[in-house]
Amino acid sequence: MIGLFLSLVLLSPSNIERSLSLLENPAGLGIHHGYEFTYVYPDNYYLLSYGKSGFGVRYKGDTIHFITGSTIFSFKDRFSTGLGYDGEMERYLIGMTIRPIYGVSIGITGFLRSFSDIYTHIGISLQPPNSDRITITGRYDLEVLPDLIGKKSFVEIYGEPIDGLGMRIGYQFQENRVFGGLILSLANLRGRYTGTYSNNIESYNAMITASLTLFPSLLRKYRTRVVVEIEGKYPEVPTKRFFGRGKCFLDLLQLLKDIRDTKYVKTVLFVIKNNDLGAAQAEEVGKIIRDISKGKKTFAYADELTLKNLFIASACDSVIIPPSGGLSLPGVVVIKSYLKSMLDRIGVEAEFARIGKYKSAVEPLISDTMSVADREQLNAYIKTIVDVMINGIASSRGISPSELAGLVDTVGYFTPEEAVRYNLVDTLMYLDDLKEHLKIKKEARILHGETVPRALVRGFKPNIAVVVAEGSIVNGKSSEPLLPIPIIGGRTVGSETFVSTIKRVMKNPSIKAVVIRVNSPGGDALASDIMWNSIKKLSEKKPVVISMGDVAASGGYYISAGGQKIFADKTTLTGSIGIFGGKFVMEKLYKKIGISHEAVKWGKHADAFADYRKFDQFEKNRLERVIRYGYELFLDRVAEGRKMDKDSIDSIGRGHIWSGADGVKIGIVDQNGGLLDAIEEAKKMAGIKGKVGITLYPHPSSFLETLLGGDENTLVDIPILKLLDSPFLYLEPVIVRLK
Numbered sequence: 001m002i003g004l005f006l007s008l009v010l011l012s013p014s015n016i017e018r019s020l021s022l023l024e025n026p027a028g029l030g031i032h033h034g035y036e037f038t039y040v041y042p043d044n045y046y047l048l049s050y051g052k053s054g055f056g057v058r059y060k061g062d063t064i065h066f067i068t069g070s071t072i073f074s075f076k077d078r079f080s081t082g083l084g085y086d087g088e089m090e091r092y093l094i095g096m097t098i099r100p101i102y103g104v105s106i107g108i109t110g111f112l113r114s115f116s117d118i119y120t121h122i123g124i125s126l127q128p129p130n131s132d133r134i135t136i137t138g139r140y141d142l143e144v145l146p147d148l149i150g151k152k153s154f155v156e157i158y159g160e161p162i163d164g165l166g167m168r169i170g171y172q173f174q175e176n177r178v179f180g181g182l183i184l185s186l187a188n189l190r191g192r193y194t195g196t197y198s199n200n201i202e203s204y205n206a207m208i209t210a211s212l213t214l215f216p217s218l219l220r221k222y223r224t225r226v227v228v229e230i231e232g233k234y235p236e237v238p239t240k241r242f243f244g245r246g247k248c249f250l251d252l253l254q255l256l257k258d259i260r261d262t263k264y265v266k267t268v269l270f271v272i273k274n275n276d277l278g279a280a281q282a283e284e285v286g287k288i289i290r291d292i293s294k295g296k297k298t299f300a301y302a303d304e305l306t307l308k309n310l311f312i313a314s315a316c317d318s319v320i321i322p323p324s325g326g327l328s329l330p331g332v333v334v335i336k337s338y339l340k341s342m343l344d345r346i347g348v349e350a351e352f353a354r355i356g357k358y359k360s361a362v363e364p365l366i367s368d369t370m371s372v373a374d375r376e377q378l379n380a381y382i383k384t385i386v387d388v389m390i391n392g393i394a395s396s397r398g399i400s401p402s403e404l405a406g407l408v409d410t411v412g413y414f415t416p417e418e419a420v421r422y423n424l425v426d427t428l429m430y431l432d433d434l435k436e437h438l439k440i441k442k443e444a445r446i447l448h449g450e451t452v453p454r455a456l457v458r459g460f461k462p463n464i465a466v467v468v469a470e471g472s473i474v475n476g477k478s479s480e481p482l483l484p485i486p487i488i489g490g491r492t493v494g495s496e497t498f499v500s501t502i503k504r505v506m507k508n509p510s511i512k513a514v515v516i517r518v519n520s521p522g523g524d525a526l527a528s529d530i531m532w533n534s535i536k537k538l539s540e541k542k543p544v545v546i547s548m549g550d551v552a553a554s555g556g557y558y559i560s561a562g563g564q565k566i567f568a569d570k571t572t573l574t575g576s577i578g579i580f581g582g583k584f585v586m587e588k589l590y591k592k593i594g595i596s597h598e599a600v601k602w603g604k605h606a607d608a609f610a611d612y613r614k615f616d617q618f619e620k621n622r623l624e625r626v627i628r629y630g631y632e633l634f635l636d637r638v639a640e641g642r643k644m645d646k647d648s649i650d651s652i653g654r655g656h657i658w659s660g661a662d663g664v665k666i667g668i669v670d671q672n673g674g675l676l677d678a679i680e681e682a683k684k685m686a687g688i689k690g691k692v693g694i695t696l697y698p699h700p701s702s703f704l705e706t707l708l709g710g711d712e713n714t715l716v717d718i719p720i721l722k723l724l725d726s727p728f729l730y731l732e733p734v735i736v737r738l739k
Contacts (some may be wrong), residue, residue, distance in 0.1 A: 007578055009091060010154060010172070010179060010194065012139040013107030014123030019047040019209065022054045022069045024121070025095035025109045026082030030074030031053050036211040043205065058088060060067030069093065089113070102510045103127040116642045119143055120483075136145060137170075155178075164218025168194070187213035189254035194717035224266045226259065226442045230312070231273035236470040236519050237491070237698060241482070247282055250466060250551075250696060255286045260295075268292060269440055271431065272302040272309045278550030279385055280569035280660070282308045284674030286392060299438065301431055307332065312618060313390045314396035317428045320434055326422060327414040329407065331335030332382050338364045351615060353624045354580035355631040359655025362580050377657050383575060384659035388570050393428055397423050407621070435729070462512045463693040464682050465505045469493045469516060473531065473555045478698070488494065493520060501697050502534040506541055511695065513543040513686035515678045516563055522555025525579060525630050532637055535562030543685035547678035548572045548669070553657055554579075558634060561641035564685070567678040568660030568669045575668060577638060578655030579630040581623065586611045642667060654726075 015024035018372045019038040021028030023045070030052045038047045045067075047056035052071035057064055069084030077099065084093035095109040105125040112118050122368065123139040135158045141151040144587070156170025157181075170453055181194035188211055195204040230252070238248035259265055270289065277285060291296055293316055300313035305327045313319045321327065343350060343365065350365035360374040362462035386405075394401040399422075407422060419425040429437070471478070471491035478497040505511055514534060538544055539562060546563035548556075553576040560566055562573075568574055599611040606617045615623060635653060639646045644667055652658070652666045663669030671677070683692055 010152070010156075012123035012125065012137045013109040013121050014097065014105045014106070014139075015125040015135065015137055018211065019049040019054060019056075021049065021082070021095075022056045022084060023547060025097060025107050026054070026069035026084035026093050026122075027071065027074075027080040027095035027097040027107065027109075027158050027398030029069055029082055030071030030080035031077050031097055031099075032213065033071070033074075034211060034213040036209060036213070038207055038209040041206045041208075047141060054084075060088070067333050069333070090115075102475060103129065134158070161323075162215070162218065163216035172196070172716045185217055186219055187214055187217045188212065190215050193519070218381050225269070225434070225438060225441055226265055226267075227247070227269045228253070228255065228259070229271045229273065230275050230277070231271075231274030233276045234682075235491070236468045236517055236697075237480075248696070249277075250675065250694070252285065253288065253674075254694075256285065256292065256716050257676060260288060260292045265296060267297045267440070268299070268316075269435070269438060270298065270300045270313070272305075272313055275309075277308065277312075279308070279388075279571035280548070280550045280674070282312055282571045283388060283571050284347075284676070286315045288672065288676070290396075293317055301434055304328070305419075305425070307389055311392050314393045319424070320324060320427045320429050321416055321419065321425050322430050323416055323428045325416050325428070327416075327419040329413070329414070330412045331408050332385055334378050334382065336364060336370060338368045338370075340364075340366060340368045347586065347590075347592050349588070349614070350582070350587040352580050353620070353627045354578065354655070355627055356578040356654025356656070358657070359576070359578035359580055359654075362582075380662065381657060382657050383710030384661050385571050388661070393424075399423055461509045462686070462688050463508075463695050464679055464686070464688075465508070465511045465514045465695050465697055466679070467498075467501055467505060467514060467697045468519070469531070469556070469559060470500060470519040470549070473520055473527050475524050479570055483703075493531075495530040496696065498531050499534045502538050503699065506538050510693075511542070512688055513545070513682035514538060514562070515545050515547050515675070515682050517549060517675060517678075518545045518552040518556050518560050520556035520559075521551050521553055522558065522576070525555070525581075528555035528558040529633070529637075531559045532562045535559060538562075539564050543682055545678045545682040545685065547675045548574055548660065549675075558637060561638045563641070564586050565681060566668070566670045567673045567681065568663055569674055570661035570672050571661060571668075572660035572663070573657055574660060574663050575652070575656055575658035577634055577649065579627055583609050583615075583628075584611055585614050587613055638668070653727045 005636050008647045011020060011024040013028075014030040016024045017031050017559040018029065018036040020674055027048055033052045034049070035051075036049045039045065040047070045056060045206040046058075046527075047067070048054060052074065054069045057069065065086075065088035067084065067086050067088075069082055072081045072083055074080035074311075078459075080097045082095045084095070085091075086373075089111075090114045091111050093100065093109055093111060095107065098106045100106070103126060106122075109121045110118060111120070120142045122142055123137065125135055125137040127135050137158065138155040138156070140153045143151075151174050152172060153174065154172040156168050158166060158168045164185040164575065166185070167181070168183070169178070171178055172202070175196075177196045179194060181192060184191045190209040190211070191206065192207040192209075194206075224230060232247075234247065234249040234251055234252055238251070241248040259268060274384040289298065289312065298316035299318045299320060300316040302309055302313060303322060303325050304315060305321060306318075307329055310327065310329070317652035340350075352362045352366065354362055354705070357371070357373040360371065360377075363371055363374060373685055390401050390404050394404045397404075399536075413531065415426065416425070416428050420428065435441075471493045474492045474494050476494045476496050478494040479492045506516055514682070530608075535544060544563045546552075546560045546566040548560065548566065548568035551573045551574065551639040552560055552568065553574050557574055557577060597610075599607050599610070601607055605619055607613070608615065635646050635649050638644075638649045638653075642649070648667075652668065658666065658668065660669055660672055664672055671681075673681075679694065
């Protein structure tokens with residue numbers, strides 16, 4: 001039956017995926033796997049793929065034949081092996097798919113009925129550079145033991161001139177037949193029609209596929225009105241869930257960018273809920289919403305507004321809260337707790353050395369009050385936050401910055417009517433009423449699933465890698481606790497994990513430029529230098545742009561100095577070029593609770609960092625000498641990266657924190673801008689024109705990996721313990737969170 005020939009033979013093992021893999025190459029179940037159902041007519045195949053396995057039946061007269069398949073092993077979308085069984089033909093299928101480089105896919109399937117009845121299909125699919133709309137595919141049927149009767153080797157060209165509409169034309173060698181077909185995709189549905197031709201149509205088959213993975217669609221439902229919810233946490237690296245992954249900050253930016261650049265979207269409603277956006281993140285979100293407002297009608301709704309959320313909301317044309325809502329603008333405060341008296345009371349002494357009067361990280365341990373230098377730098381940083389937020393709100397709401405600043409002190413907490421009277425809010429209305437007024441029925445959601453590649457082959461589109469360094473810097477591997485503990489717990493970025501990622505990015509030929517997204521207060525001195533070195537080596541091979549998040553200070557700035565260009569938002573906390581080191585001495589505490597120590601040692605100072613005694617004078621001198629060396633090395637790294645003399649760096653160093661706005665003025669930052677600005681700069685430096693792919697590193701750990709500690713992840717991780725293990729730290733623990 002020629003229809004059977006079409007559905008079974010004119011498939012190539014190189015580019016087949018999900019449900020159709022059951023017919024040709026079970027390894028395809030592991031490439032872009034997902035839930036999918038396909039019906040093949042007139043052969044009556046019913047094929048279902050679920051995850052990396054599949055099951056199918058064929059009704060042939062009164063007989064039912066079963067087909068099964070499963071992936072044995074797969075690695076991302078580059079390599080997969082699979083095993084299947086065809087009950088009708090009583091044969092096993094052993095398949096392999098390899099995608100060694102971008103634009104090339106190779107598939108091999110062996111069909112075994114017995115050891116004396118083996119034959120093989122070998123397929124290859126190719127895409128021309130910089131195009132994923134054209135694919136050339138061939139299949140060669142190779143006999144292994146007996147003569148293979150009915151070889152059906154073929155070659156075809158597949159093209160998709162517009163999303164969702166594909167055409168294939170090919171030639172089957174043994175039968176000297178030309179075949180052709182059409183493929184039509186509508187979101188989650190795809191239809192295929194194929195016929196063989198000589199003088200007229202001799203046979204045909206048709207397939208209909210329903211998939212949970214979106215296909216490029218011919219007909220799109222254009223939503224002219226959309227809703228965007230800003231809620232919850234937006235980490236720089238997404239967390240892995242049981243199904244899929246959580247959202248991250250880049251997802252939010254990409255969504256807003258797509259809305260900005262999509263012409264058919266005319267009205268956008270931003271529903272602003274409680275969120276953990278930092279000052280710099282909020283600054284970038286507000287900036288892109290202002291861009292959206294230039295070409296579309298924008299509305300912001302919030303049950304309650306704070307300084308940060310009002311700054312975001314004021315980027316819209318109108319700001320709405322409910323009649324029972326509120327607005328709180330009490331100001332910005334940084335509160336630091338000082339522990340010296342408490343430590344004295346329990347018998348613990350903090351014995352640390354530091355460079356620079358502004359290196360305030362150890363002050364809460366050695367003092368009961370804030371130093372003049374620390375108060376000076378914190379006031380300067382808060383002033384930048386206030387200037388950005390107040391000026392942004394004032395310019396959008398049509399009032400003067402001084403008037404708005406006055407309201408902070410004279411009112412602070414506004415009733416809904418006062419918020420309207422002072423022109424900080426436009427209207428009092430409930431959300432459902434607002435949606436009805438705007439004729440909005442459906443929402444724009446942050447989606448994470450990728451659409452199916454048009455031709456199912458890895459494309460040649462140039463990529464920019466965004467490599468995230470988020471959390472405290474530690475030696476070894478990165479960690480992401482399942483149950484982060486406030487203040488003392490959280491994500492860490494390990495030097496070993498980071499360097500491994502940088503090496504992968506360096507070797508990947510499709511990655512043309514790299515953005516290092518730094519959101520770190522620093523940490524271990526040695527780990528910081530190792531990470532700096534990897535970035536420095538990468539910048540010798542590819543363009544490297546640094547994008548600073550909410551904080552890139554001390555060790556966070558140290559690693560940034562290895563990039564070629566540094567971007568920071570105005571409210572980014574950066575600088576803190578300094579170092580400290582030492583230990584906690586618990587001699588008195590041990591005495592109080594009845595613990596004594598005896599040491600057997602070789603070397604007079606073998607127990608120098610033991611916590612049961614203080615440093616002697618020699619050890620203090622050596623500690624200060626090593627701390628000085630670490631500071632001088634920090635200055636050297638920054639001077640080299642910034643192309644400034646060492647004395648100039650020292651004058652702005654000494655542990656001083658700076659805002660991103662001040663960082664531009666003193667030369668430690670090249671330009672104020674966010675992550676999207678850094679990506680555009682990287683694209684420009686790499687000479688990329690047109691569309692570019694964005695690849696985010698590191699990939700999030702799975703729930704199971706985190707639970708079992710696959711990357712030094714644990715149920716409860718306490719990075720402060722790792723930092724206390726480090727004798728020398730480039731660390732600035734001040735992080736300002738805005739409500």
